[in-house]
Amino acid sequence: MTPERIARIRQTLDQRQPDLRVVADQIHKPRNISALIRTCDAFAVANLHAVWNRDGYRAFRKTTGGSYRWVTTHTHRTTGEAIGALRDSGHRIVTAHLSERAVDYRDLDYTRPIAIVMGSELEGAGQDAIDQADDHVVVPMMGMVESLNVSSACAIILAEAQRQRLEAGLFDHPRLPDDEYRSLFFRWSQP
Template sequence: MTPERLARIKQILDRRQPDLTVLTDQVHKPRNLSAIIRSCDAFGLANMHAVWPKEGYRAFRKTAGGSFNWVTTHTHPTMTDAVATLKAQGHRLYAAQLSDRAVDYRDVDYTVPCTVIMGNEVDGVSADAAEQANEHIVIPMMGMVESLNVSAACAIILSEAQRQRKAAGLYDRRRLPEDDYLRLLFCWCQPTVKRYCDDRNLPYPPFDPETGDLVDGVGWMEAVRRQRHPHLVEESCEKMREKMGSELKF
């Protein structure tokens, strides 16, 4: 971990917005989902929420540009569950939905804890989610087409959210809770170790946030080996003892 890389990671984390997020309502085209994740990263969102379509989810990494590594995606089984979770966190819900009560997307307040709900490519936001939303928002259209691609619309809305939040100074100070900040700092600085631990359900090792390095990487790995494969460690120690014994003979 170079000092320049560590400084860049900390700079990004210092701008992350923990209380601005996007909720996708069964958006089914992988390229759209990947582009939405990319927009979330670009505008400083720490989290994205999703209710996947029935056929599941597969992001196109080329479209996402690696941003799936930088935005935490939370999956919900239904929109009812997702809406309840976000409302419990105190979020206002802004559904991108053409309706009689829809307002210009620039006329709502994005400086409060809020979620932008983006509907799927065919049916839009589901009826239940639309009913529970605090506001319906639309992007005024000046051409022949009636709507934008869902990922393009999401980027436009998040751009306005960024404008409002920047004017309010919300990007000028660290806003992530300390535990979340340190967890993400570890994950971003040590992605290989993170994957190793996640795959084996292991706790993350001690980590120095000042350098981005493990406190004692060799010692930690040796402890993991002892825990997971005690017989192999014992065999290795026995061979070492035998080797040392032979070398001590004159």
């Protein structure tokens, strides 16, 4: 482990946001999950919450390659369970979903604790994610196709969250709980 590598790990951990989370609602395609994880890593999201069955989970672990390591993935059996746990820990639940009550993604406040729920390629967000969300959020579309790829939509939303959190100074001081910081540092600095 070179000093540069250790500095890089520290810098990343110093910027990780414990209260900006992504929920993958029954997204089964490994390559979509991999793309989400890569985007989470880039935008300082420390935790991804995945709702899926065991089979999906196994398939995914095989294909994420490098980026899997940098984002802690929590699995949940049901969307309701994932949302309940995140709400209990103080997160506002925002589902990326086109609906009557959807707000433009730029009009949302991402500086509060927030969990963004992304839906699956074919079915979109499930009924629980739709019903139990505090807000729906949408990236305005101007084309013939109805939706973006899930990882593109997530990247756009997280880039806006980054912008707001930069402005609010949320990257200026380490924010991960001490024990999480230490255990990630330990794990990441293993060869």
